[in-house]
Amino acid sequence: MSRAVSIWPASADPIGSTKSGLVAAGTAGPGWARGNSKIVNDVVGLIVGGLALGCVYALVATGVVLTYKTSAVFNLALGAQAFTAAAVMYSLRNNLGLPLILSFVVAVLIVGPLLGLGLYVTLFRRLRNVPEAVRLVVALGVLILLPAIVQALWFGKGGNRGSPPALVLEQDKVYAWGPVSIPADQLSTILFTILVVVGLVALFKYTNLGLQMRAVVESPRMVQLAGINADRVSMISWMLSGTIAALGGVLLAPLFLSITPSNYTILLVAAIAAAVFGRLTSLPLTLVGGLALGFLQQALSRYLPSDSVLAQGLRPSLPFVVLFLLLLFWPGLRDRREVTDPLAGVDPPASSIAGTVRASKDTSKVLPLTLGTVVIVALCLLLPGIWMYRITGAIVLSTIFLSFTVLTGMAGQISLCQAAFAGAGAYGAAQLANHFNVPIMVGLLVGGLVGLAVGMLISLPTLGLRGIYLTLATLAFTLMVDQIVFPLEQVGGGPAGLEVPRPYWSGFIDFSDDRAFFLLCVAALAVAALVVWLVRRGTTGRFLDAIRGSETGAASIGINPSRAKITAFALSALIAGVGGVLLSSWQQRTSAGDFGVGNSLLWALVVIILGARTIKGALAGGFLLVLFPELLKAAGIPNPEAWQGVVFGLGTFVFVRHPEGLVDAIGGWYQRHFGRPERTTEEVRRIVTIDLSEPEPPAGNGASSPQAPYTAGVGPLPDTAGAVAGTAGGGSYRYAQAGSGPPQPPSMPAPPSFGGT
Amino acid sequence: MSQPMPPAPGWQPQIPMAPPEPQIPPAPPVPQVPIAPPAPQVPMPQQAAPADPAGYVTAPVAAVQPGPEPAVPLLTLDYVSAGYGQFRALFDVSFAVPMGCAVALLGPNGAGKTTVARVCSGLVQPTNGAIYLGHQEITGMPAHELRRLGIAHAPEGRSVFASLTVEENLLLEFRSSLGKTGAPAALERAYSWFPRLRERRNQIAGTLSGGEQRMLSLARVLADLPRLLIVDELSLGLAPIIVDEVFETLDTIRSQGCTLVVIEQHVNKALELADRVVILQKGRVVYDGPTDELGDLVGQLIPGL
Ligand SMILES: Nc1ncnc2c1ncn2[C@@H]1O[C@H](COP(=O)(O)OP(=O)(O)OP(=O)(O)O)[C@@H](O)[C@H]1O
Numbered sequence A: 001m002s003r004a005v006s007i008w009p010a011s012a013d014p015i016g017s018t019k020s021g022l023v024a025a026g027t028a029g030p031g032w033a034r035g036n037s038k039i040v041n042d043v044v045g046l047i048v049g050g051l052a053l054g055c056v057y058a059l060v061a062t063g064v065v066l067t068y069k070t071s072a073v074f075n076l077a078l079g080a081q082a083f084t085a086a087a088v089m090y091s092l093r094n095n096l097g098l099p100l101i102l103s104f105v106v107a108v109l110i111v112g113p114l115l116g117l118g119l120y121v122t123l124f125r126r127l128r129n130v131p132e133a134v135r136l137v138v139a140l141g142v143l144i145l146l147p148a149i150v151q152a153l154w155f156g157k158g159g160n161r162g163s164p165p166a167l168v169l170e171q172d173k174v175y176a177w178g179p180v181s182i183p184a185d186q187l188s189t190i191l192f193t194i195l196v197v198v199g200l201v202a203l204f205k206y207t208n209l210g211l212q213m214r215a216v217v218e219s220p221r222m223v224q225l226a227g228i229n230a231d232r233v234s235m236i237s238w239m240l241s242g243t244i245a246a247l248g249g250v251l252l253a254p255l256f257l258s259i260t261p262s263n264y265t266i267l268l269v270a271a272i273a274a275a276v277f278g279r280l281t282s283l284p285l286t287l288v289g290g291l292a293l294g295f296l297q298q299a300l301s302r303y304l305p306s307d308s309v310l311a312q313g314l315r316p317s318l319p320f321v322v323l324f325l326l327l328l329f330w331p332g333l334r335d336r337r338e339v340t341d342p343l344a345g346v347d348p349p350a351s352s353i354a355g356t357v358r359a360s361k362d363t364s365k366v367l368p369l370t371l372g373t374v375v376i377v378a379l380c381l382l383l384p385g386i387w388m389y390r391i392t393g394a395i396v397l398s399t400i401f402l403s404f405t406v407l408t409g410m411a412g413q414i415s416l417c418q419a420a421f422a423g424a425g426a427y428g429a430a431q432l433a434n435h436f437n438v439p440i441m442v443g444l445l446v447g448g449l450v451g452l453a454v455g456m457l458i459s460l461p462t463l464g465l466r467g468i469y470l471t472l473a474t475l476a477f478t479l480m481v482d483q484i485v486f487p488l489e490q491v492g493g494g495p496a497g498l499e500v501p502r503p504y505w506s507g508f509i510d511f512s513d514d515r516a517f518f519l520l521c522v523a524a525l526a527v528a529a530l531v532v533w534l535v536r537r538g539t540t541g542r543f544l545d546a547i548r549g550s551e552t553g554a555a556s557i558g559i560n561p562s563r564a565k566i567t568a569f570a571l572s573a574l575i576a577g578v579g580g581v582l583l584s585s586w587q588q589r590t591s592a593g594d595f596g597v598g599n600s601l602l603w604a605l606v607v608i609i610l611g612a613r614t615i616k617g618a619l620a621g622g623f624l625l626v627l628f629p630e631l632l633k634a635a636g637i638p639n640p641e642a643w644q645g646v647v648f649g650l651g652t653f654v655f656v657r658h659p660e661g662l663v664d665a666i667g668g669w670y671q672r673h674f675g676r677p678e679r680t681t682e683e684v685r686r687i688v689t690i691d692l693s694e695p696e697p698p699a700g701n702g703a704s705s706p707q708a709p710y711t712a713g714v715g716p717l718p719d720t721a722g723a724v725a726g727t728a729g730g731g732s733y734r735y736a737q738a739g740s741g742p743p744q745p746p747s748m749p750a751p752p753s754f755g756g757t
Numbered sequence B: 001m002s003q004p005m006p007p008a009p010g011w012q013p014q015i016p017m018a019p020p021e022p023q024i025p026p027a028p029p030v031p032q033v034p035i036a037p038p039a040p041q042v043p044m045p046q047q048a049a050p051a052d053p054a055g056y057v058t059a060p061v062a063a064v065q066p067g068p069e070p071a072v073p074l075l076t077l078d079y080v081s082a083g084y085g086q087f088r089a090l091f092d093v094s095f096a097v098p099m100g101c102a103v104a105l106l107g108p109n110g111a112g113k114t115t116v117a118r119v120c121s122g123l124v125q126p127t128n129g130a131i132y133l134g135h136q137e138i139t140g141m142p143a144h145e146l147r148r149l150g151i152a153h154a155p156e157g158r159s160v161f162a163s164l165t166v167e168e169n170l171l172l173e174f175r176s177s178l179g180k181t182g183a184p185a186a187l188e189r190a191y192s193w194f195p196r197l198r199e200r201r202n203q204i205a206g207t208l209s210g211g212e213q214r215m216l217s218l219a220r221v222l223a224d225l226p227r228l229l230i231v232d233e234l235s236l237g238l239a240p241i242i243v244d245e246v247f248e249t250l251d252t253i254r255s256q257g258c259t260l261v262v263i264e265q266h267v268n269k270a271l272e273l274a275d276r277v278v279i280l281q282k283g284r285v286v287y288d289g290p291t292d293e294l295g296d297l298v299g300q301l302i303p304g305l
């Protein structure tokens, strides 16, 4: 299971696995140390080593700040861009044996900017006026897609042809000045960082391009009105940030034994921590933040005993802890004034993840739906064992995915820690079963409660965080849990994992048989789905709808946003916890990476792309994630995990066109082409025309808008606008030739009462 | 952008010679409002040869036809339809803006006036129909190219870069239209019209008062007069006396050869200024003609007046 759905290897101890070179840096100087005390020696080594690491963090952090400053995108994909450049560099230098300079030029100066440009042109350009959450999901998709492509196409599990190349002319040379000695690779890292930071500060402060970049982030439309090609400015800034990320990636590579995506995720999180320290705007503060983080990490690895549990967990996850604390307590972040685009009103309202789903009051479908389900379940019982097993897995995953339906679909929060909830539940139940013989049936309940407790743990302190900051906090939390807590012997059972029995209770209840377990999982899914459905219909669902629209607005009409959000977190964590127990019980064991950060991201991506708002979306996600790898394996494709990442990552490209989710989009398409006739545009248009005695159709010419908007009831205008994925972004809908539209209805004289009503 | 403008008849250079006899208003000018014509001490680089880096006035001014009435209007909308996503806001809107005239675009709320302005400046692309600037078809051109062809649009509502300083706001505009060399002079001109802005040159524009922000928007377009200026509810939120002065300013720049499209809720003020009136209702043109022929029709066409 874990191998089927996880895309990243679980190994992620950046410092632990670094080569000795970094830790010993500065002490290896040839001629200086003879008469000096050990302390000076230590401190210098610390400073130099920390400086190099901190510089890499700072470098990528400036990339984060740059994209955020110039395109309002919190570019999680930078980690993947850095990884790609490093992989290209490695392949060129170590596999093909090209000269260092040439490899550098290709990897950093060609691949870097081209990647940035490509991402902007294909994805982020059209995302300017969509909700921040959509941009975040797209960046997440790229974070998964790029490494998957690199690994699927040529890189495989990483290079094994010697250590990654350092950006120095003479390998292993050490420069020494008095007591200070710096290995050449660290010196080059420091120099490159200084160059980039000084260059960027000068760009923003003194050049016209820098001024235009700062203006574009606020309103590309107004920049256009000033006679400047805003699109070109954005392109340049994406190319610039791509180059910087590539440089950071190439500089980081020699600090690790191998080039793996997980190393670069850690780099990304550290960079985000530094950027957050710089309030996402100030480059000097960002530099300071990156350096401080480097020093701190270096000091920890020096002074904490390397065998203590704390050291092993804390050392590599320091950036996550720091990011989490910064998000909670860094005052600079709260004082940020978010400027809004004064010309945002030019775009039609875009559809969003948090669009409207009408919980239909229509109960006439309940009976056929139930009957159909029963029939399908019965048919499944006839399947051969292995398929039965797989489908059970799909159902279990769907149950976990319903936790996204609550938190993301209903509450509009993008959480990247659902796997942590599931893992907490699973490990809780498994430990109880192993040590105290508590049956898993009880464990299901306990697991749910443990998940809920963890949900509270994360939701209470983060209540004040909104949007992207909440997502980052959940990401940092997942990484912390994944690195510090789950590897513990007392939690996840160490490297060996835990045995998890199937539910069994002294002869009365016995689900150890695959078929019986299947039925249990179906029942669990049905209960979870029912709960989600009821909550959505109920008061809490309405409250969450309101909060999603506007938290301030909701508070002003007497809704308590904190309570509603805590409820959503609790319910979501409860469902995930129960699902986690079922998942481990389904595999009959847990293994490292089952509930790791890789799965956390992948799950979020799959569910949101397919549709986080509907139960259908969660179901589709579960089945796709379990059955798709089997399909790949059956087709004999090598490296199926990477290809799976590629396919799901490519889903992002569909997602930018259909933020409401693929399942809904297909449903809408089906409705339009094969649906019942009374739901077509013409019908609705006629109804609206009769009802409101309006002379014009509310939705105009079919020429510019081939899709019919009305899939969600007969609401005339506001619904239309909300339900349609508008072609947002710099005037992207094309001018259609005159005369190609359908004939307009006869124009009656307009009633003069329009303005008064 | 690439092809040069055909010689537009009647087109004047942007920074005109001082108008022969601008109607000086009787009241002494309030310092921060540009009632006076551009200060004469300011250098006028474009006067002799319009050496604009953007190159939108490449044709010599000699092409001006001597005829009394220029044949081609500066801006022509020809059966333009436009909308937002599925929603259609304009239905076959046609009207023309003659060279050197001020056209008032009036109508009830939601009639589509702002949408017309956006279509003219390229912010919203029409779904049907065509737009011409002089002889040149400009349908579908992006906004920044239209700005370089001389169409400036002061949009409705707040329209300054809130995170930039006052001076950066101005420089952004001037550097793109006049190049690095022309920018300081334009900056000087803007400050001499709006001394208030000079005092606050290093203040973040988002912290200016509403009126000061309007001045800043106005200064951006006035220091380098465009061929066509579209102002959308410029007087919104301004004190009545300032509104009067804004209209006097508009009158002045028209007499300097700048063609105007004025969208206003102060219908009477707009009618005083305008040579022609276009009235929209529900996305359609219901009146298009000279101001003097409007008569009492205005009361019927704009409900609630
Ligand atoms: N971004 C948008 N998305 C959808 N509909 C829009 C959008 N902007 C404007 N509309 C609609 O287009 C119609 C015309 O709007 P417009 O802003 O052009 O009116 P207006 O004449 O400027 O009104 P006002 O006098 O109130 O400024 C209105 O019905 C409005 O609701």
Ligand SMILES: [Mg+2]
Pocket (backbone or CB within 6 Å): B113, B114, B115, B156
């Ligand atoms: Mg308007």
